[in-house]
Amino acid sequence: MIEKYLNKITLGDSLQILGGGVNDSSIDLIVTDPPYGDGCGYGRNGKTILNNEDESINYKIIPLLYKVLKPDKSCYLFTNWKFESKIRHFIENETNFNIRMLICIVKNNFGLGYGFRNQSEYCLVLEKGNPKYNLNDFSNVLKMQHIQHDQETHPHQKGLYLIKKIIRHSSNEGDIVLDCFSGSGTTAVACSELNRQFICIEKDEKYYKLSLDRLKNDTAQQKLFIL
């Protein structure tokens, strides 16, 4: 069943697909960035993210992530300062994942305004069993490159370098990487550049189409580069 989703971005609902369409213990690495739950609009255009009204989608997806991950493999789950403690509490009490590390991601830039400006995101490293890691220079404070936003871009696009570093640390060439909230397709692009197989799922058609274009253009660039 997994072949249907392999090396493509699928337009669909990850709760349904992981609940029925992806085999248990079939994924080598999960890198995923679910809606955090803060329900806000982004930027001047007030862009929104599906299922971002509250953090409940995290509680539904995390047990499914455990189910599809192979033993002795890792899952990187992004969140923010507001929900990290609630999600950690859920993982510790309701799942079989071990929490190995909390990574603080420092964004290159932040918007000026009243009160306290947020320049960080967080990523929980979850383990099923005892995974192995590849790099010797992986800090739990990572910097994220500036993402130039316009009317079309995904408001939560992650830095490509950051995602590639995570993938290099926790997988090998040919491995299958899952991102079930793939947004603008950063994980798919990273996998294609690093010779990993991928399963990416995105429910919002607008971002699904944007990610297909991004993946196509990136792959074309890679081929030109190789030539």
Ligand SMILES: C[S@@+](CC[C@H](N)C(=O)[O-])C[C@H]1O[C@@H](n2cnc3c(N)ncnc32)[C@H](O)[C@@H]1O
């Ligand atoms: C925080 S964003 C991910 C951004 C991504 N990391 C990137 O670099 O572009 C979360 C994404 O999950 C999608 N989403 C929300 N509910 C979903 C569901 N049930 N199944 C699949 N995708 C979903 C949203 O449309 C949104 O694009």
